[in-house]
Structure formats: C-alpha cells, structure tokens
Amino acid sequence: MRIAALFGALSLFLLAFLQGEAESRGWFSIAEIELEGKLSYITEQELNLIYDGFIGQSLLFSSVTHLSAKASEPAWVNSVSVRKIWPNKLKFVVGEEVPVANWREGQVITAQGEVISPSAITALPLPFLQGPIGTSQTVLEQFRLVSQVLTHSDLKVDKLELEERGAWNVYFSNGLLVKLGRDEILSRLQRFIAVYKSDLSGRMARIHAIDARYPHGIAVIWKKIVE
Numbered sequence: 001m002r003i004a005a006l007f008g009a010l011s012l013f014l015l016a017f018l019q020g021e022a023e024s025r026g027w028f029s030i031a032e033i034e035l036e037g038k039l040s041y042i043t044e045q046e047l048n049l050i051y052d053g054f055i056g057q058s059l060l061f062s063s064v065t066h067l068s069a070k071a072s073e074p075a076w077v078n079s080v081s082v083r084k085i086w087p088n089k090l091k092f093v094v095g096e097e098v099p100v101a102n103w104r105e106g107q108v109i110t111a112q113g114e115v116i117s118p119s120a121i122t123a124l125p126l127p128f129l130q131g132p133i134g135t136s137q138t139v140l141e142q143f144r145l146v147s148q149v150l151t152h153s154d155l156k157v158d159k160l161e162l163e164e165r166g167a168w169n170v171y172f173s174n175g176l177l178v179k180l181g182r183d184e185i186l187s188r189l190q191r192f193i194a195v196y197k198s199d200l201s202g203r204m205a206r207i208h209a210i211d212a213r214y215p216h217g218i219a220v221i222w223k224k225i226v227e
Contacts, residue, residue: 028060037094042076075116102128131162149189181213188212
C-alpha cells in the first residue's frame with residue numbers, strides 16, 4: 001500500500017511539474033498545424049480560421065476527441081483524423097463531403113444523403129432538388145430513380161421538385177417542365193419518354209410544358225405564339 005501511495009504521489013507531482021513547466025516555458029505548446037487532404041469545396045485558408053485557434057494550447061493536455069470534434073465543424077468537412085507530432089505540432093487529415101445536388105436555398109445534399117449548410121456557397125453545377133423541410137432523403141431517392149429511367153435518353157434533370165401537396169415536377173436542362181403528379185411517377189415518366197422520342201424531340205422550342213398525370217397519355221402545353 002505504501003509503495004502504491006508513493007507511486008501515485010510521484011505521478012501527481014510529475015504531472016503537476018510537467019503542466020507547470022509546459023505553461024511557464026511553453027513546452028509542448030502547439031506551434032504548428034499541418035493539413036492533409038484533397039480539398040475541392042473548402043480552402044486551407046478557411047480551415048485555418050478554425051485550426052489556428054489550437055495554436056498555443058498544450059499538446060500534452062489537449063484531447064484528440066475534442067480536437068477532432070472542433071476540426072469537424074466546417075460544413076464541408078466529412079471526417080478528420082488528428083495526430084499529435086511531438087513536441088509541438090498537430091496534423092489533421094481532412095476528408096471532404098461529396099455533394100450530389102443543391103437543396104432548397106443555399107443548402108447541399110451529400111453523397112451520404114445529409115443536408116449541409118455551408119456558410120458561403122455559390123450554386124454548384126449540380127441538379128437542384130426542392131421539397132418541404134425534412135424530405136431531402138425522399139427527394140434524393142426519387143431523383144436517383146428518375147435518373148435511372150432517363151439513362152437511355154438525352155434528357156437531363158435540371159430540377160426535381162416535390163410540392164407541399166405531394167406532387168412531383170421535373171424540369172429538364174432543355175427548359176421543359178413535366179408534371180408527374182403524386183402517383184405512378186416512374187411509369188408516367190416512362191410514358192412521357194416514349195412520346196418524347198417518337199414525336200416531340202424535334203419540337204421542343206414550341207413546347208411550354210408536359211402534363212403526364214393522365215392514366216393513358218400526356219397533354220402537351222404549347223407556347224403561345226405572339227403575332
């Protein structure tokens with residue numbers, strides 16, 4: 001018991017000594033930050049606005065868990081691996097989020113289906129998905145199904161919209177709007193594609209929208225001709 005008590009006392013003394021020395025002399029004080037990772041949507045300068053806040057802290061007493069949580073705060077950061085390099089350096093290996101679509105106003109849906117809200121963002125060259133709050137997973141899943149149906153056509157989705165009442169609208173990159181309604185979305189889309197390939201592809205400039213909500217056909221809404 002006496003030996004254990006003596007060892008414990010010596011350990012506390014050594015810890016207090018090291019902490020005191022670290023604070024008084026700057027031993028183990030973080031002086032350098034190293035970043036590693038392929039970045040496309042956030043810059044090292046933006047990350048350093050947060051990571052430079054670790055400068056001056058004690059490398060000895062800083063928790064890796066805390067450092068990782070703080071370093072993961074920027075919206076574009078998906079994962080962070082933290083390594084202490086003695087005596088006074090931190091290394092962060094950053095994994096970035098992969099965007100798959102723009103969501104609502106100023107938000108992005110990632111490849112994992114998460115919605116992130118970058119502090120500053122310009123419109124990415126990706127499809128726009130629109131829907132009520134809390135429906136991002138539903139809209140993303142429908143977008144993927146719609147994209148599969150369109151695989152063998154020259155049509156590309158510019159925007160997929162889920163209305164508050166549950167109806168779906170597809171806006172294509174050629175400017176065409178197709179109203180699909182609430183039910184049998186994919187079968188209605190396939191019926192539209194069949195008509196588009198056979199009769200409509202050469203007359204797109206004259207078409208305003210397509211109403212595909214009918215059970216056995218579609219309705220073409222033509223643009224008004226100003227005489």
